[in-house]
Amino acid sequence: xxxxxxxxxxxxxxxxxxxxxxxxxxxxxxxxxxxxxxxxxxxxxxxxxxxxxxxxxxxxxxxxxxxxxxxxxxxxxxxxxxxxxxxxxxxxxxxxxxxxxxxxxxxxxxxxxxxxxxxxxxxxxxxxxxxxxxxxxxxxxxxxxxxxxxxxx
Amino acid sequence: xxxxxxxxxxxxxxxxxxxxxxxxxxxxxxxxxxxxxxxxxxxxxxxxxxxxxxxxxxxxxxxxxxxxxxxxxxxxxxxxxxxxxxxxxxxxxxxxxxxxxxxxxxxxxxxxxxxxxxxxxxxxxxxxxxxxxxxxxxxxxxxxxxxxxxxxx
Numbered sequence: 001x002x003x004x005x006x007x008x009x010x011x012x013x014x015x016x017x018x019x020x021x022x023x024x025x026x027x028x029x030x031x032x033x034x035x036x037x038x039x040x041x042x043x044x045x046x047x048x049x050x051x052x053x054x055x056x057x058x059x060x061x062x063x064x065x066x067x068x069x070x071x072x073x074x075x076x077x078x079x080x081x082x083x084x085x086x087x088x089x090x091x092x093x094x095x096x097x098x099x100x101x102x103x104x105x106x107x108x109x110x111x112x113x114x115x116x117x118x119x120x121x122x123x124x125x126x127x128x129x130x131x132x133x134x135x136x137x138x139x140x141x142x143x144x145x146x147x148x149x150x151x152x153x
Numbered sequence: 154x155x156x157x158x159x160x161x162x163x164x165x166x167x168x169x170x171x172x173x174x175x176x177x178x179x180x181x182x183x184x185x186x187x188x189x190x191x192x193x194x195x196x197x198x199x200x201x202x203x204x205x206x207x208x209x210x211x212x213x214x215x216x217x218x219x220x221x222x223x224x225x226x227x228x229x230x231x232x233x234x235x236x237x238x239x240x241x242x243x244x245x246x247x248x249x250x251x252x253x254x255x256x257x258x259x260x261x262x263x264x265x266x267x268x269x270x271x272x273x274x275x276x277x278x279x280x281x282x283x284x285x286x287x288x289x290x291x292x293x294x295x296x297x298x299x300x301x302x303x304x305x306x
Contacts, residue, residue: 008216008249008259014225024187030300034177063161072167096161106161134302143299147183149287
């Protein structure tokens with residue numbers, strides 16, 4: 001016996017009530033909004049989220065090794081190589097030999113890299129000021145405290 | 154004049170002080186922890202974050218169209234097709250013609266789909282209870298309120 005063709009009327013509104021019970025869902029949805037705006041903010045600097053994060057860490061920690069950068073960013077080693085290659089090709093950083101470990105590279109920002117980093121950080125500050133304008137200082141600190149707790153940091 | 158080879162000693166610890174000034178950074182780091190655990194939680198059901206989310210929405214809103222699902226998930230149309238194909242191939246949902254719009258498909262869960270959905274939602278509840286054990290009810294509500302504000306919802 002063949003199944004009769006069902007005729008279904010689509011609902012007028014879509015409920016995400018089950019998903020809303022989960023904190024992870026709220027985190028993901030909110031981060032999507034932040035990410036979309038951050039990507040647009042970094043575009044004029046030709047930086048992506050990952051190359052921006054790497055550049056800031058290299059400027060703050062000149063001489064850090066690729067392994068240290070990978071650990072700080074929680075990124076796999078092959079992926080860090082792609083990121084570092086891109087920053088080096090754009091002459092924003094240099095790879096330098098580590099005297100104590102011939103296999104390791106120390107990452108050092110160029111003057112141009114430091115300048116771009118400063119400009120990008122200022123732009124991200126403006127992006128966050130706009131995006132989180134609705135949060136007062138207490139909400140901000142509370143949120144950072146809770147997120148750090150979730151992260152186990 | 155050739156540049157002298159610099160000898161740099163890597164820092165003993167890596168500081169992310171600049172990045173920590175940004176709420177987006179805290180959100181991303183915390184969500185990475187949540188996501189890693191969620192992916193592991195969904196693996197026994199052979200669900201990914203996107204197929205899980207789609208299945209829950211289809212079970213909660215039987216008959217919703219692919220366009221409605223794409224909008225609810227904030228996912229592009231071509232990507233939604235891949236997700237829906239996967240769920241249909243696994244016989245967790247059916248595509249059904251919409252009587253009022255011959256070009257549209259209504260998505261309906263199968264009995265098997267409803268069962269798997271129930272099991273996966275229960276597993277995600279356990280995952281969240283474990284992951285957010287450190288948050289009391291107030292912190293949880295506060296966080297959802299702040300994240301909804303960020304999202305502009």
